[in-house]
Amino acid sequence: MRSETQNLNHLKQGDCTVNLTVNGEQKILQVQPWVSLLDGLRDHLNLTGTKKGCDHGQCGACTIICDDKRILSCLTLAVMKNGSEITTVEGIAHGNELHPIQQAFIDHDAFQCGYCTPGQLCSAIGLIKEGKAQTREEVKELMSGNLCRCGANIGIIDAIMEVKAGGGHE
Amino acid sequence: MNNFEYKQAEDIATAINLISEQDNTKFLAGGTNLLDLWKYNLTNPSGLVDINRIHGLAEIKELSNGGVRLGANFKNADTAYHPIIENKYPLLSKAILAGASAQIRNMASNGGNLLQRTRCYYFYDPDVPCNKRNPGSGCPAKEGYNRIHAILGTSDHCIAVFPSDMCVALAALNALVNVEGAEGKRTIAFADFHRLPGDRPDLDNNLKPGELITSIDLPDKGFAQNYSYLKLRDRHSYAFALVSVATALELDGEMIKDARIALGGVAHKPWRSTEAENFLRGKSANESNFAAAADIILQDAKGYGHNDFKIALAKKAIIRNGLMALNPQSQLPGAKPSA
Amino acid sequence: MEDSNKSIGKGINRIDGILKITGKATYATDYPAKNMAYAVLFKSTIAAGKIKSIESTEAQKYPGVIKIITHENILPLNTKGGLRGGALLQSPEVTFHGQHIGIVVAETFEQATAAAHLITVEYNQKEEKIDFDNLAKTPEMPKGKELADLVRGAGKSALADAEVKIEASYETPIEHHHPMEPHATVAVWEGDQLTLYNGSQIINGAQTAAAATLNIKPEQVRIISPFIGGGFGSKGGQWANLVLTAVAAKMVGRPVKLALTRQQMFNSVGLRQRNIQQLSIGATKEGKLLTLAHETISHTAVDSEYIEPCGDCTKVMYEVPNSLISYRVVPMNLILPTYTRGPGKSTGSFALESAMDELAYTLKMDPIELRIKNEPAKDTSNGKPWSSRTTVKCLQEGAKAFGWAKRKPEPGTNKIGDDLIGYGVACGTYPARQRDSSAVIKLSLKNKVVYATIEIAASDLGTGTNTILAQTAADGLGLPVKQINVKLGDSDLPPAAGSVGSVGASSFANAVNDACIKITDELLAKSGKQFFVRPTAAQLMISEYIADFQTRSDSKAPAEAEKYSAHSFNANFAEVRVNSVTGMVKVTRFLAVTGAGKILNPKTARSQIIGGIVWGIGMALTEESIIDPRYGNFATRSFADYHVPTNLDIGDLDAMFINEKDFIPNKMGVKGIGEVGIVGVAAAVANAVFNATGKRVRSLPITPDKLL
Structure with missing residues (x-):
């Protein structure tokens, strides 16, 4: 069995304090500078809704909303985002009231295994907020940073088109 | 891998000082490529x-002077969607939007x-030789799987390609790169910024150690009337180019000015x-002249086996993009190839 | 209430959807454990040889490192315990590039990763067998008896007499499953009891393989896998990473989390192997098939054999008096290939259905007509009658819905601007089977409301198992779906088949249905009353004031099923646009018409079929893993190089189901859809590309360069 001091070894490696507002709550992360925002959320704040699919910015599963923009949490160091406001899949509903995109994902069966879904949802919210995609093809193009290996693509795009058409929502 | 020190700089002078204090220190901006490489243990700042x-x-x-200055930390997406860029430099906007994904464009900086x-x-494979990663170790791509590799300007030491889309447009627009280092500021013409591999493929560009890109200047001339960016790739989005072409034309009727x-x-x-651009000046903007220009551009093109097709593909792309530039409305979002 | 009380057959929303869209669905690495340590694997950088030495002094000293485990210090494991792909660190032998050769366990993921980079390994390298292009010239006979040459009639020799012949070779590349969730495990020991949080398509299979490999009893191992981030076959059989996590946890005396990296996914959890398929068809001028030969050359691991059965569709698709199905194989220093969505049938149908299209073109016959003309009255491979066969219906209904009549038979004649338009058709099939499964139903009465809990060690990897079992129980018990709680994905539950080979829905749903019948019977008996109309279990619970009641059913396929050949069938219709200048292909429309018996939930079933189409489009156009034989490793090793279709690659896809009632294969008439959805898709796309361009691409994927 290892001693307590050995267990704390990692803390010697230059921890940084990172202040974040995550899903509306103030959080303080004590992490080494090389901890990605993704691992910070998952391993340190136990917000495991955000997923690691490739860890290299090639699948979109780790997409979160940071200061109103969709970004990849795997290619971001947590320390870079000190003072930022972050929304993850756990924070997109308002209490028990689902975000319209969440309901639309259920209605359109826009997922199967569900692993890419948190990233798809955050990306969709980012896309709608950006307001750059008008046509179905444009939505597809601007959602192409989120891979779905189950092939739920049609449902994903249908869901976004429906919410866009509904308008008004963020 | 993990032992880097992380520091934030609030001004340019501090950033440059911090870089020069320590060997192998790197600037961190968007992080989209640097952190990718670092996680693969391909760079160890x-x-x-x-x-x-x-x-x-x-x-x-x-x-x-009528031009526009893009801050180095201005994001790719913000650049592409900025009204000035959309209106005056739509070629740049198109090229940026053809690259990466929406998320990465939100993160990636212009510099x-x-x-x-x-x-x-x-x-990208630390277990094999690579002159760019490990100078002198060799280039396995020449006799290897080189489907995505270069056909122009290659050397015995390296046949890698530069992957940016944005920079293809910046090159066409004759952008200028403003940099600042310990020795002061200077401006580099875009054509001189990146370099060919020669016998130093480890060097991608002509930045001096510790120099920071501060901004990119776009000259007044934006070619907003006749332009097109065409990107051909193995899937329709979120893939690096097999071949891409940025074409900008100034026309006088049917004549290319x-x-x-x-x-x-x-x-x-x-x-x-x-040479090809000079050839086109004064000529009619038509398929045969674009084809002749393509032949000039590709006269020294050389395939390495798997990428031989790129020569024919590039020719077709140059011609097609020339024609598309005559009618920019024929372009679809994300630089999709067909109207 | 709607006029029909039945839930089965209704396209209700997934009952677990709410968890998935709120981030509350728990996949393997989402499980917290107190005092968790993090492990990463390090891997061989040669394809064949022996480890001479592992230098890990620097890594040992790295902050936070707890233990480095290699073949020199690992606990002994049973290498024949049922895990796939070897790589259990039991010897210094290396048989493929990227084989696991060690584990670093540290306080944090980042420390383990960094320390692993400090380890250097020396090898005695052997010459590796990896160059398939060369090795395929001298292949071997496979060891598996089911892969022996299958000759009917005069076999291939009948080709000589045929009026019309098609002889062509088709190639499909190595593909990777790449579920979005990389394989990952959290291992927690409590004394001699081991809990493994691990995405598993076959819960009990993972349990027994882990136990056998660890030399402990199955009762000592619990697999928890309520959510699986995709699998597609790669989480069917389990791989070394499962048990290596358990060993690491044992050796450091703490819970351990180990997730493969995306790059490690290329050589850790199987792959779909490269196949060279020679198709030879002999036919009359009228289009009657005389002979059909399907000869496949493929590769396997050097120490273990898996070959996907590319000839399976060819065995059963057409009426033909003479045929040959054969396999040859090349052992290579590469990870063991494994079941990959539609194993054999997807790739095999690309060859068969492309060749049929070539025959139709040669005969100047409509490809649908050609297929119908050669429709077999019974399963020619075994002489058994079909339990039912829907191929012709799929073709005819699909042709009508898709607008097949608009197809121009002559290639290259349908043009809009620079785009060439083409239509293609291809058929597919997959066997329908029911496997042994048990289910427990627990009923309880609270405030006059009956609630049911269904317990079964089934799995749901996005297939919709949770939902269809709730629907099955709802109908079987007389309850609304919302009063039913489905518990699956846990080896402590009654044993069940896996979500593999399209047996999941039929096996699980029949088990639950049988349990519903049984519990109703038992409640009736308990009541001691006679009823004119058989009451539901829910009604009995209320009328008899029973607070709690439960039963278990152990279900098997009906004995009668063996006498028939039972399959799902489909017909696939593709419309492509090929840019005549750039060679880029887009599947603009696709329709799959499927006869798969009773469709329990049309919504989730449609998603399954459409997912299969997307996979087929990837197979047809974008997916390929390339080996560099000089290094014995993949040159393409990331999602930037391995092109899974993006949202923009997907056009208008649609799925229709034939209203088929076939209760021979199982009581509920369920045939399975997970696999058949991909079968025939790549061929339909390739045939459409031919129709558009006149270019017959026999080597997948159809990348732009092949159409220049």
Whole structure:
């Protein structure tokens, strides 16, 4: 069995304090500078809704909303985002009231295994907020940073088109 | 791998000082390529200087000469969607939107876009030789799987391509790169910024150690009437170019007054051919002249087996993009190839 | 209430959807454990040889490192315990590039990763067998008896007499499953009891393989896998990473989390192997098939054999008096290939259905007509009658819905601007089977409301198992779906088949249905009353004031099923646009018409079929893993190089189901859809590309360069 001091070894490696507002709550992360925002959320704040699919910015599963923009949490160091406001899949509903995109994902069966879904949802919210995609093809193009290996693509795009058409929502 | 020191710089001078204090310290902007490489253990900075909070680098502003200055920290997506860029430099907007994904464009900085490393399979594999990663170790791509590799400007030492889309447009637009280092400020013409591999493929560009890109200047001439960016790839989105072409034309009726053609996915830098552009000047903007220009551009093109097809593909792309530039409305979002 | 009380057959929303869209669905690495340590694997950088030495002094000293485990210090494991792919660190032998050769366990993921980079390994390298292009010239006979040459009639020799012949070779590349969730495990020991949080398509299979490999009893191992981030076959059989996590946890005396990296996914959890398929068809001028030969050359691991059965569709698709199905194989220093969505049938149908299209073109016959003309009355491979066969219906209904009549038979004649338009058709099939499964139903009465809990060690990897079992129980018990709680994905539950080979829905749903019948019977008996109309279990619970009641059913396929050949069938219709200048292909429309018996939930079933189409489009156009034989490793090793279709690659896809009632294969008439959805898709796309361009691409994927 290892001693307590050995267990704390990692803390010697230059921890940084990172202040974040995550899903509306103030959080303080004590992490080494090389901890990605993704691992910070998952391993340190136990917000495991955000997923690691490739860890290299090639699948979109780790997409979160940071200061109103969709970004990849795997290619971001947590320390870079000190003072930022972050929304993850756990924070997109308002209490028990689902975000319209969440309901639309259920209605359109826009997922199967569900692993890419948190990233798809955050990306969709980012896309709608950006307001750059008008046509179905444009939505597809601007959602192409989120891979779905189950092939739920049609449902994903249908869901976004429906919410866009509904308008008004963020 | 993990032992880097992380520091934030609030101003340019501090950033440059921090870099020069320690060997192997790197600027950190968007992080989209640097952190990718670092996680693969392909780069091992001893320190990262986060430049994201430097005041004044994340701006876009109009210059008195009629041009526009893009701050180095201004994001790719913000650039592409900025009204000035959309209206005056739509070619740049198109090219940016053809690259990466919406999320990455939200993160990636304009300065960082210029500093992307190649996507060569062998560069990305630390267990095999690569002259770019490990000078003198050899280039496995030449006799290997080189489907995505260069056909122009290659050397015996390296056949990697530079992967940016944005830079292809910047090359066509004759952008200028403003840099600052310990020895002061200087401006580098875009054509001189990136370099061919020669016998130093480890060097992607002509930045001096410790120099920071502060901004990119776009000259007045934006070719907003006749332009097109065409990107051909193995899937319709979120893939690096097999071949891409940025074409900008200034027309007088059917006659070409000025022409710019830059190619991506074919060389170690965005590829321009003054000879081809000179040839087009004064000629009719038609298929046969674009074909002749393509032949000039590709006269020294050389395939390495798996990428032989790129020569024919590049020719077709140059012609097609020339025709598309005559009617920019024929372009679809994300630089999709067909109308 | 709607007029029909039945839930089965209704396209209700997934009952677990709410968890998935709120981030509350728990996948393997989402499980916290107190005092968790993090492990990463390090891997061989040669394809064949022996480890001479592992230098890990620097890594040992790295902050936070707890233990480095290699073949020199690992606990002994049973290498024949049922895990796939070897790589259990039991010897210094290396048989493929990227084989696991060690584990670093540290306090944090980042420390383990960094320390692993400090380790250097020396090898005695052997010459590796990896160059398939060369090795395929001298292949071997496979060891598996089911892969022996299958000759009917005069076999291939009948080709000589045929009026019309098609002889062509088709190639499909190595593909990777790449579920979005990389394989990952959290291992927690409590004394001699081991809990493994691990995405598993076959819960009990993972349990027994882990136990056998660890030399402990199955009762000592619990697999928890309520959510699986995709699998597609790669999480069917389990791989070394499962048990290596358990060993690491044992050796450091703490819970351990180990997730493969995306790059490690290329050589850790199987792959779909490269196949060279020679198709030879002999036919009359009228289009009657005389002979059909399907000869496949493929590769396997050097120490273990898996070959996907590319000839399976060819065995059963057409009426033909003479045929040959054969396999040859090349052992290579590469990870063991494994079941990959539609194993054999997807790739095999690309060859068969492309060749049929070539025959139709040669005969100047409509490809649908050609297929119908050669429709077999019974399963020619075994002489058994079909339980039912829907191929012709799929073709005819699909042709009508898709607008097949608009197809121009002559290639290259349908043009809009620079785009060439083409239509293609291809058929597919997959066997329908029911496997042994048990289910427990627990009923309880609270405030006059009956609630049911269904317990079964089934799995749901996005297939919709949770939902269809709730629907099955709802109908079987007389309850609304919302009063039913489905518990699956846990080896402590009654044993069940896996979500593999399209047996999941039929096996699980029949088990639950049988349990519903049984519990109703038992409640009736308990009541001691006679009823004119058989009451539901829910009604009995209320009328008899029973607070709690439960039963278990152990279900098997009906004995009668063996006498028939039972399959799902489909017909696939593709419309492509090929840019005549750039060679880029887009599948603009696709329709799959499927006869798969009773469709339990049309919504989730449609998603399954459409997912299969997307996979087929990837197979047809974008997916390929390339080996560099000089290094014995993949040159393409990331999602930037391995092109999974993006949202923009997907056009208008649609799925229709034939209303088929076939209760021979199982009581509920369920045939399975997970696999058949991909079968025939790549061929339909390739045939459409031919119709558009006149270019017959026989080597997948159809990338732009092949159409220049």
